[in-house]
Amino acid sequence: MLTAVSLGPGHESLLTPAARVALENAEVIVGYKGYMDLVPPELLQGKEIFSTGMMGEVERVNHAVDCAEQGRRTAVVCSGDAGIYAMAGLMLEALEARGLLDSVPFEVVPGVPAFNAAAALLGAPLMHDFCSISLSDLLTPWELIRKRVRLAAEGDFVICLYNPRSKRRSDHLAEALDLIAEHRDPQTPVGIVNRAWREGQKVHTCALEHVDSGLVDMQTMVLVGNSATRRVGGFLLTPRGYHTKYEVGSSL
Amino acid sequence: MLTAVSLGPGHESLLTPAARVALENAEVIVGYKGYMDLVPPELLQGKEIFSTGMMGEVERVNHAVDCAEQGRRTAVVCSGDAGIYAMAGLMLEALEARGLLDSVPFEVVPGVPAFNAAAALLGAPLMHDFCSISLSDLLTPWELIRKRVRLAAEGDFVICLYNPRSKRRSDHLAEALDLIAEHRDPQTPVGIVNRAWREGQKVHTCALEHVDSGLVDMQTMVLVGNSATRRVGGFLLTPRGYHTKYEVGSSL
Numbered sequence: 001m002l003t004a005v006s007l008g009p010g011h012e013s014l015l016t017p018a019a020r021v022a023l024e025n026a027e028v029i030v031g032y033k034g035y036m037d038l039v040p041p042e043l044l045q046g047k048e049i050f051s052t053g054m055m056g057e058v059e060r061v062n063h064a065v066d067c068a069e070q071g072r073r074t075a076v077v078c079s080g081d082a083g084i085y086a087m088a089g090l091m092l093e094a095l096e097a098r099g100l101l102d103s104v105p106f107e108v109v110p111g112v113p114a115f116n117a118a119a120a121l122l123g124a125p126l127m128h129d130f131c132s133i134s135l136s137d138l139l140t141p142w143e144l145i146r147k148r149v150r151l152a153a154e155g156d157f158v159i160c161l162y163n164p165r166s167k168r169r170s171d172h173l174a175e176a177l178d179l180i181a182e183h184r185d186p187q188t189p190v191g192i193v194n195r196a197w198r199e200g201q202k203v204h205t206c207a208l209e210h211v212d213s214g215l216v217d218m219q220t221m222v223l224v225g226n227s228a229t230r231r232v233g234g235f236l237l238t239p240r241g242y243h244t245k246y247e248v249g250s251s252l
Numbered sequence: 253m254l255t256a257v258s259l260g261p262g263h264e265s266l267l268t269p270a271a272r273v274a275l276e277n278a279e280v281i282v283g284y285k286g287y288m289d290l291v292p293p294e295l296l297q298g299k300e301i302f303s304t305g306m307m308g309e310v311e312r313v314n315h316a317v318d319c320a321e322q323g324r325r326t327a328v329v330c331s332g333d334a335g336i337y338a339m340a341g342l343m344l345e346a347l348e349a350r351g352l353l354d355s356v357p358f359e360v361v362p363g364v365p366a367f368n369a370a371a372a373l374l375g376a377p378l379m380h381d382f383c384s385i386s387l388s389d390l391l392t393p394w395e396l397i398r399k400r401v402r403l404a405a406e407g408d409f410v411i412c413l414y415n416p417r418s419k420r421r422s423d424h425l426a427e428a429l430d431l432i433a434e435h436r437d438p439q440t441p442v443g444i445v446n447r448a449w450r451e452g453q454k455v456h457t458c459a460l461e462h463v464d465s466g467l468v469d470m471q472t473m474v475l476v477g478n479s480a481t482r483r484v485g486g487f488l489l490t491p492r493g494y495h496t497k498y499e500v501g502s503s504l
Contacts, residue, residue, distance in 0.1 A: 004376075009362075013273065016364065018265035081368050085492075089376035092489045101485035110261075110364050110372035112268065116333050120362035124256075124341035128392070129400055131383045131409060139493020140380070144408070148381055151407040155400045157383060233353035237344045240337075241391020 002068035002104050004082035004091055005075045006111020009197035010038045014112045022109050026075035030064040032056070035079050038198075057090055065094045068104045080114035085134055085162055115160040118193035118221035121203045123235025125191050125223050129157050135172045136163035142172070149176045153183035158229065158238055161222040165213065173213055173222065180224055181208055189231050191223040192216060205236055254320035254356050256334035256343055257327045258363020262290045263449035266364045274361050278327035282316040284308070287331050290450075309342055317346045320356045332366035337386055337414055367412040370445035370473035373455045375487025377443050377475050382410035387417070387424045394424070401428045405435040410481065410490055413474040417465065425465055425474065432476055433460055441483050443475040444468060457488060 005022045008014035023029060023043040030050045031039075050063050060076065067074040078086035088108045095101050119126045131152040137145060152159050159180065164173045180188075186209035194202040194215070204215055208224065216222060229238040257274045260266035275281060275295040282302045283291075302315050312328065319326040330338035340360045347353050371378045383404040389397060404411050411432065416425045432440075438461035446454040446469070456467055460476065468474060481490040 006372075008268070011270075013270035014268050014362065016260070016266050016268055018263075021265065081364075081372075083368060083371045083376050083378045084382075085379065088372075089379040089489055089492055092376050092484055092487055093491065096484045096489070106375070106485075106487070108372035108375065110266065110368045112333075112362050112364055113368060116335060116362045116365060119335045120258075120333075120340075120360035123358070123360065124335055124344050126335045127337065127341040129383070129385045129397075130336075131381070131404070133381045145381075148407045148409065151403040152383070155403040156396070157400065232344055232348045233358075235344055235358070237341055237348070239345065240341055 001073045002064060002091060002095070002106050003075045004088040004108045005077050006082040006109055007035060007038045007077055007079050008112040009114055009117035010079060011197035012040055014117065014197055015040070016109070016111060018109045019111060022075055023077070025073055027072045028064070028067045028074040029077060030060050030074065031077035032060070035077050038079060039077060057087065061087065061090045061094045064091065065098060065100065065104070069100060080117070081111045082108050083110065084113050084132070114196065115162070115221055115223070117196040118191065119223060121193055121196055121201070122191040122205065122223060123232065123237055125225060125229060125236035125238055126158050127238040127240055128226065130160060131157040132160045132162060134162040135169070135176055136166070137169065137172070146175070146179060149179045153180040156183070156226045158226045159224040161224070163218060164220055164222045165216045166218050170213070173216055177208060177211055177224070184208060184224070184227060188227070189225040189229050189236050191236050193221045193223070195219050196221065205231060205234070253325045254316060254343060254347070254358050255327045256340040256360045257329050258334040258361055259287060259290045259329055259331050260364040261366055261369035261449035262331060264292055266369065266449055267292070268361070268363060270361045271363060274327055275329070277325055279324045280316070280319045280326040281329060282312050282326065283329035284312070287329050290331060291329060309339065313339065313342045313346045316343065317350060317352065317356070321352060332369070333363045334360050335362065336365050336384070366448065367414070367473055367475070369448040370443065371475060373445055373448055373453070374443040374457065374475065375484065375489055377477055377481060377488035377490055378410050379490040379492055380410065380478065382412060384412045384414060386414040387421070387428055388415035389421065389424070398427070398431060401431045405432040408435070408478045410478045411476040413476070415470055416472055416474045417468045418470050422465070425468055429460060429463055429476070436460060436476070436479065440479070441477045441481050441488050443488050445473045445475070447471050448473065457483060457486070
């Protein structure tokens with residue numbers, strides 16, 4: 001049995017019971033070193049642990065498939081949701097490449113994605129149609145990423161930017177925000193959330209024209225509002241739709 | 253205290269501890285009738301419950317704000333994530349309209365969104381950049397929805413379609429899929445998930461050209477793959493990116 005287990009953003013209060021059970025039942029737990037710290041320690045006790053650093057995804061997945069092929073219950077942990085920029089896909093690719101799709105049962109335990117966790121701290125920035133785009137060009141050509149940002153801006157989607165910055169790519173975020181600004185008011189609210197639901201959490205809101213890239217690293221989620229998003233108190237609010245068929249605030 | 257509480261897709265194993273605590277602590281629980289069935293019964297005991305039917309959102313939110321204004325700990329429950337096509341925004345709108353942003357503390361407990369829950373059952377259909385679009389034109393002009401579908405298709409996003417069909421709008425899904433087909437191969441894999449993680453769950457995959465609208469109702473999530481998505485065993489797999497910088501399947 002091979003299971004992709006979503007840990008959620010990192011706080012134990014957002015780890016689902018299903019993820020907990022999957023980890024309790026596992027004999028082998030595999031994951032990126034940084035994510036092992038997000039697993040409650042009691043769930044790691046007595047388990048065989050295989051963890052490696054950044055860029056070790058393929059090694060980890062192949063090891064996990066080796067274990068599952070031997071009939072061991074194997075869990076691969078992912079932060080956020082295992083199906084969003086995470087390991088579920090690579091696990092399926094490995095099962096396919098090694099002809100194990102019929103012999104190794106595979107399942108995915110969904111979790112609270114990073115962008116939702118960030119959005120909740122900002123109030124209600126999503127609410128309506130949205131896009132998620134990763135600014136990492138490690139596996140995707142930068143031109144395609146640019147195209148997606150442009151189209152998402154043109155479509156007035158709320159835009160969630162994953163992997164907004166790394167040491168190697170310090171100017172991608174600025175370039176993406178410039179593309180968005182071609183279709184959106186400079187005052188469009190932006191939410192910048194660092195380490196949502198983890199130690200050191202920081203929540204910041206500003207206007208599109210005033211985004212400070214210095215606040216952003218690879219653990220940051222950047223959410224750009226749509227044309228209707230506004231700042232309300234300390235929150236971001238995207239109304240449900242564009243018609244005004246409803247009226248709030250009239251006390252019953 | 254006014255809290256938007258995400259119940260996740262509906263199965264208790266995907267209800268987060270944070271949501272459970274928020275409901276335990278609430279004095280008043282407000283929600284759509286259909287969602288009250290998703291709350292574990294012991295969490296409703298001894299609480300004041302206010303639930304109404306479809307289209308009663310504004311009434312529910314205003315009642316919840318009334319209770320919170322009186323100093324009562326009030327939770328509004330939402331299925332999936334409270335910040336995605338749900339109640340968090342309307343709650344903020346009501347607090348704003350009634351001048352209560354400073355006096356009534358507001359928070360959102362994030363949860364497992366419906367589209368993630370559906371995606372997990374399909375394997376790994378998301379993985380990479382994706383869009384979420386609601387086909388409901390109740391609060392959004394159909395022309396804007398069409399535009400978004402077209403742009404999402406052009407940008408080769410994986411596309412999640414919420415509210416794909418209702419009695420009133422039986423042809424919106426077919427129209428949306430036609431728009432997508434202008435940019436995507438007729439063989440593009442599509443996942444159709446009914447009642448994900450609830451009783452009566454059904455998971456179906458097919459090619460874009462063969463989507464059977466008869467399988468789709470308002471409780472269905474439709475996920476359309478991108479140009480790289482393929483069917484693998486009984487699953488949908490979208491690879492992580494477009495470069496092939498990695499090689500899976502070589503046993504270590």
